Amino acid sequence: MTQNDTIRRIAGAVKADSFKMAALSGEERNAALRKVAAALKDREEEIFAANRLDLENAEKVQLAAPIVKRLKFDEAKLRDVIAGIESLTQLPDPLFKVLLDREMDEGLHMKKVTCPIGVIGVIFESRPDALVQIASLCLKSGNCAILKGGSEAANTNRILYETIHKAGVEAGLPEHFLTLIESREDIGALLKCDEYIDLLIPRGSNAFVQYIMENSRIPVMGHADGVCHIYVDKAADMSIAAPIIADAKTQYVAACNTVETLLVHRDAAPALLPAIQKLLSGEGKDAAGKTFPKVELRGDEGTQKLIPCLAAEDADWDQEYVDYILSIKLVDSLEEAIDHINLHGSHHTDCIITEDEAAAEKFMMLVDSAGVYQNISTRFADGFRYGFGAEVGISTGKLHARGPVGLEGLVTYKYKITGKGHIVADYSEGRKAFHFKDF
């Protein structure tokens, strides 16, 4: 049996168990979540020891500092993931919700009811806490999950997986409610299992997400790029503009909701740009005395006339820097800003800074993005900040789920109809007629 066959066999077994998962009650799923939380606490020493191994390996191969930071799974991280599981048990059950309760005719009754999607494949980067978070979201929503974590975190992922899996099975979950794939080569085989896997959620680099979208018929939820914009309108309150821009660019530079391009109305530029340039020069301070990292500015011609900066090239308008770089462009109108964003943006999150409510309304109506903001930092685009409890990821697609995706993105629905021998011929030949009545 080839390794591809092995993966297919596993995926088939997961699919079979997904039907058992769909039949569990919300209380059974919550009980399993509580067992998982307790088991993680019980085995914390083993988990920390495994993580130390990963950290030592990371040191040996000299992994970059940000990766090492994300790799670390200490008491604080464990406390966080356990608190996350506990808050998940408090959330209402996303399954068995009746979305529509309709009498179609005498004795003929329809209910549209939420149910799990089935089998979800999640491929994620080095953070081991993501494994716990995703496994518990899938469990809460009655889905089976197949996980592939980053190899840097192999030891931590394995012990976390074993702990969650054992606790879940002891709590009565089917054997394949959670499966860990460890080899990078297995991803290719997974992508071909479209009859077993219902949804893929890739969390990683742009190139990686693109690769997955191009190489699988399985629907993908997520985002490849995060090219977010802030447009400073001529009617902007300048006292809030610079702090918002500094926060959106520097608060966590590696995030997808970081601003990459600043669009400035020509009338607002003379006042705004020098303030921005100073604040992001590495030596500027905000009103509270806070300093910000130095940001490289790349401006169009108009910008270059107003502040010292590098020249932006055409490619800059489409680029997700994930770095302390900001491109700046002057525009003549709100409409030009909207057109630029819809052409160059990634439909993730874009913001207008203005006190003109009509301009804000137009911007929020016409900008074709999951999040459209007025007078706040783009960094707010996040499931936790939206009050969703936890998030599976952020979707820039328009179908199914858009923006930060919580539990509701992990469920679908089915139509359950009961009758007493009803046949269609009676309706098409006029002997009976529908009488719709909703409850």
Place this chain on the structure above:
Amino acid sequence: MTQNDTIRRIAGAVKADSFKMAALSGEERNAALRKVAAALKDREEEIFAANRLDLENAEKVQLAAPIVKRLKFDEAKLRDVIAGIESLTQLPDPLFKVLLDREMDEGLHMKKVTCPIGVIGVIFESRPDALVQIASLCLKSGNCAILKGGSEAANTNRILYETIHKAGVEAGLPEHFLTLIESREDIGALLKCDEYIDLLIPRGSNAFVQYIMENSRIPVMGHADGVCHIYVDKAADMSIAAPIIADAKTQYVAACNTVETLLVHRDAAPALLPAIQKLLSGEGKDAAGKTFPKVELRGDEGTQKLIPCLAAEDADWDQEYVDYILSIKLVDSLEEAIDHINLHGSHHTDCIITEDEAAAEKFMMLVDSAGVYQNISTRFADGFRYGFGAEVGISTGKLHARGPVGLEGLVTYKYKITGKGHIVADYSEGRKAFHFKDF
């Protein structure tokens, strides 16, 4: 400029106009729909003349009778599509609905609001009434549509398109709210326009839908196969079983919701199968004296012992016949029936016939299909019969929309957040905290 470039240029223009569509009010869209309905009525003679041309051509090339029947666009069809448009104007606006209205903190307010998907590509078969129906559904939901109809209906489609387009533009819709593509070769170019087209809805043969899914990165909504099942449980009421099966197989044999495989509990088979065999022999009559077309039966070994029938082969369990053929298999249990359906079905619509409520509940929970029925014909799977007014198609996918898809399948949502200079650093550094409050 190559033809591919032309299609890309058109798709780009449609995308640009989609933002104008998104800004129209529900009343503006309804007014345009009313203008369209009036224009269709005004130009009925031209429309019928164009349709006569298509019918003459169909006769010349000796198209099959069912295709000719679907091609016909007469007064009755026109009356139907105009009535459809009028009823659409009465439906609530699917746009600008506030799905979530949440205060996140003082002065920081989020609304999750429905909006159009954007640009929808619809590729459909010979029925010209589908063009009118799809164009009006897209208009009602604020989407731009690019349509490709069947070449047999080219003359009818063109006059219908011109009439709708002219009326829409006169009513204030943007130039590219509706676009007709006439050449089959252009489909390939359309499939590559993933930055302009947000959703594809193919309505045609299995092979065609499969081709589209494999050759485009654009999300596809629809179904390739319709392999629907009826399972007759041991606790079935035999007096309703045979009429339901006859209706589900013969009421409209070319539909995707027609039953293809009958699963029968071994205990129910001796009573049921002879009755089915008689009813579908071409000479059988139901209680009301109604006759049914002859249906070819293909049974497994157990079935062959009970009634005269052909031998079913393995391939029969996965086949959508779209013909007067029914495969029959005996099963030992409810669980075996469920497993068979989940393995061989197309997740479209499946029914259990039983008086045992626990068995029905289990079946409806575990069968992984858009529609799960008890004691009714599978032919009920249809947007009109569900009371959705009109349908874009039936989806067997689990994401976004499942089952018969009405207007709600043509909209997405965005998150609109307004603040007063809110930045994330204040929350992550503990100076502020979220206080979620829903309205």
